Amino acid sequence: MTATLVLDPPGAGHPTALACLDRVAAALGTSPEVHALHAVPPPADPRHDGEALLLVAVRGDRLGDFCSVLDTLVQSEVGAVLPGWRDRSVPDALESVHLVPQDDHLVRLRVRAVPAGTPAAEPPAGSRTLLDRAAEGGAPADTPEDDLLPALLAAEHRRDRDPAELLTETLVRLHTVHADARAGRSLEAYGGFTLLCTALRELLRASLIAGAGPVPHAEPYAAGWAGFDATLALTPIGRRCRGELHALVAAGPPADTPALAHAVELVLRTAGHAAPAVVAGLAGPVDSYRRYLHLD
Amino acid sequence: MKALSVLSEQVGRIRALDPYTLDLVGREALTVPENLATEYGEYQSGGWKTLSLYNDSGDPMDATIRDCEAKETTLLERMPATRELLRSFGLRYMWARIARLQPNSFLWEHKDYHELTDERQHHRLHIPLVTNRSCALVTGGARVHMAHGHLWWLMPTHAHGACNLTGPDRLHIIMDCYGDEAFEALTADMGLDGVPVDLLPEPSKKELSEHLDLAVMLAGMGYHEAAEHSLLRLFYRYAMPDGTVYDLIVSTYQRLGDEERAEAWAAKKNVMLCLD
Numbered sequence: 001m002t003a004t005l006v007l008d009p010p011g012a013g014h015p016t017a018l019a020c021l022d023r024v025a026a027a028l029g030t031s032p033e034v035h036a037l038h039a040v041p042p043p044a045d046p047r048h049d050g051e052a053l054l055l056v057a058v059r060g061d062r063l064g065d066f067c068s069v070l071d072t073l074v075q076s077e078v079g080a081v082l083p084g085w086r087d088r089s090v091p092d093a094l095e096s097v098h099l100v101p102q103d104d105h106l107v108r109l110r111v112r113a114v115p116a117g118t119p120a121a122e123p124p125a126g127s128r129t130l131l132d133r134a135a136e137g138g139a140p141a142d143t144p145e146d147d148l149l150p151a152l153l154a155a156e157h158r159r160d161r162d163p164a165e166l167l168t169e170t171l172v173r174l175h176t177v178h179a180d181a182r183a184g185r186s187l188e189a190y191g192g193f194t195l196l197c198t199a200l201r202e203l204l205r206a207s208l209i210a211g212a213g214p215v216p217h218a219e220p221y222a223a224g225w226a227g228f229d230a231t232l233a234l235t236p237i238g239r240r241c242r243g244e245l246h247a248l249v250a251a252g253p254p255a256d257t258p259a260l261a262h263a264v265e266l267v268l269r270t271a272g273h274a275a276p277a278v279v280a281g282l283a284g285p286v287d288s289y290r291r292y293l294h295l296d
Numbered sequence: 297m298k299a300l301s302v303l304s305e306q307v308g309r310i311r312a313l314d315p316y317t318l319d320l321v322g323r324e325a326l327t328v329p330e331n332l333a334t335e336y337g338e339y340q341s342g343g344w345k346t347l348s349l350y351n352d353s354g355d356p357m358d359a360t361i362r363d364c365e366a367k368e369t370t371l372l373e374r375m376p377a378t379r380e381l382l383r384s385f386g387l388r389y390m391w392a393r394i395a396r397l398q399p400n401s402f403l404w405e406h407k408d409y410h411e412l413t414d415e416r417q418h419h420r421l422h423i424p425l426v427t428n429r430s431c432a433l434v435t436g437g438a439r440v441h442m443a444h445g446h447l448w449w450l451m452p453t454h455a456h457g458a459c460n461l462t463g464p465d466r467l468h469i470i471m472d473c474y475g476d477e478a479f480e481a482l483t484a485d486m487g488l489d490g491v492p493v494d495l496l497p498e499p500s501k502k503e504l505s506e507h508l509d510l511a512v513m514l515a516g517m518g519y520h521e522a523a524e525h526s527l528l529r530l531f532y533r534y535a536m537p538d539g540t541v542y543d544l545i546v547s548t549y550q551r552l553g554d555e556e557r558a559e560a561w562a563a564k565k566n567v568m569l570c571l572d
Contacts, residue, residue: 031518062517069514069522076525079400081462101399101463284430288399288462291428 017052020102024054024109025130027077033062035116037131038123050179053110054130057121063148067094067113074098074111081106081288085169086156089195093120094152099172099289106292108172115149163275166203167282170196170267171289178260178293181253189253197249200270201228204241207274208232237273244270261295299495300488303436306454308486310447313381313423318445320377322425325394325467328371339568341525343401343460347371349382349469350392361391361472363414381423382471386478390418392471397431399463405434405531405541408452410570417475419483422448422468430461437535439494442468449486455538455569457531496535503534504544511548520557523548539565 018039025037036057058066071084080098087095087110095112114120123129173196180189201224209231232238232245244266254260268286272279279286290296328347347356349372352364356371366389372379382392397403409418424431424444432439435456442448450456460466473479499507507530514523527544530536542565549558566572 027522030521033517065513065517069510069517069519072510072514072526073519073522076400076522076529077519079462104464284428284432285462287429288464291464 016102016105017050017107020100020107020109021052021054021130023102024052024074024078024100024111027073028054028056028111029131031066032133033059033066034131035059035133036121036123036129038127038129040112040124041126050106051108051110051176053112055121055123055127056111056113057116058113060115060117060146060148063094063113063115064152067152070096070111070113071098074100074109078109080109081292082168082171082282082285083164084111085161085165085172087169088157092153094149094156097169097172099175101288101292104292106175106289108176115147118147118149120149161202161206163203163207163271163278164282166199166206167267167271167275167278169199170203170271171264171286173199174254174260174263174267175293177253178255178263181255186253189255193253197245198224200245200248200267201225203271204232204238204245204274207278208235208238208241240273241270244273257294260293261290264290264293264295299437300493303438303440303493304488306435306451306456307433307440308449308483308488309491310421310449310483310486312446315445317377317381318423318425321375321381321423321469322467324375324378325425325469328375328394338564339403339406341400341402341404341528343398344395344403345398346393346395346470348391348393349375349378350389350471359393361393363412364390366390366392378469382469385421385471385482387421387471387473387482388476388478390414390472390474392469395468395470397458397460397466397468399460399465402459402525402528402532403457404528404568405455405457405539406568407455407570410453414474419473419475419479420450420452421471421473422450423471424448424466424468426465426467428460428462428464428466430463431459431466432461432532433458434496434532437496439496439532440491443491447482449483459529459532461532496533499530499534499536508544508547508551511544512551515548515552515554524561539569539571542568 021039028034029037034056038055040053040055056066074080074084078098078100080100082099084096084098087097093112093114095110098109098111100107100109173192177189177192177196180192229242232242248263248266248270251259251263251266254263268279346359348359348369349356350366351358351369352366354367354369356369368379372382382389412418422442424442424446427442427444429441432441433450433456435450435454507527511523511527514526524545527548528541530544531541542561545561546558549555549561
């Protein structure tokens, strides 16, 4: 792949995230179906250390295929520590999150896949273009006859999320929350913490409650928590989960390493009561997660 | 139980090592130069690097093992605790190496020692210095994590592979030695008692078909290496007849009508599993 540098890299003070993006771009840009790759700067400010967002413009009719192979691609060629998960809190985009080691640090890599030749594929202001086939003399991307994105988004929201994906989301959100809390961004940490607890709640719903059905993606405020104490209190395993979840909520966003280690333990114990096979299946990756965060 | 009995002919935990000695050895290994030699490129995904501690040339960068009467390399001379530990076993070494396996690195399914001509028995020993739970040895349809703190044995003439799935770096001392009385004495109490062993499941036809479809999709989009790696990694997930992952890659390229790549992988299977 030939990278075409158009602008200076955003967040130049974060070489770890940039090195990670270059590596990911080299892997994803191998396919001729990928028309462009843009590194997008963090939305709020450059203090979002350890996070990188890549906008991937894919030939419209191959967008579904690309999304199908993306997680395998990132795990196999980039070496993500945990399986990727789809962040449904991002509206109008297929955005997956992968935790990638880079120089003994963990980078939260966000990959947003969009159809080439559509407005969504336009690079946001301040982006750094890592690949642009049109600029290299390739044909510009045709506007797809049918925009597959709405159908893919609808399918994504209909899909049942399994406990492994929810545990992964919980651990990755914990990584974000810790970074925010440590940097003194306590309100952002609080916001992330509620998403973390929600993911863990959904893991318990999916594992313990028969017929819980698909996880709702747009619940009214607090609706998912209404009656949850009583629901968990019905069984011994549920009561154990409730105890761990209470302790996690009481402790709040972890601002230092001991607090993070404690939070990881609580998350894993909660998940372990409800879905022991899932926790056992992720034992190796979770051990790596701890080691990169120096929790061992 | 039968599976464990078969497995114990391929891998075993020999004995615990003194923690203080192991700490010293680990510190020495962590301070060796970063520019380790890369050998056996065709057997690995990248990320496997070694420096020799024992060989017949004394050069630590000489890392392609062969039958020989090994001597200490110039590197081992600078590692007193490691030298003392290796000498203490009283073994007749053919080769000894420090091996670094980086995250997301794999030694693909293969067999060793078939190129060696010495009629004496060969054995491989491991001392894990730095490891994590995602590091595994797969042999005999089982996944074994060689835990820190012990000396381990492996018979690498069987199809086997090693991986460091998610990191951080794995660091082992690997010793190839000849079978003799010292080896017999050292390994007298060897076994798998108390060793967590994951017996891998056999894949269903449906599972294999899904993996093949995914690989075809990857390769069809131009992600050839990712397609190959996704199938090679199945060796660490499922118990399958020797060479199945190579057959799957051949099938992938046959489905895409890419006969050149299909033939190359059929040939590679023969090399990796010593079938020629």
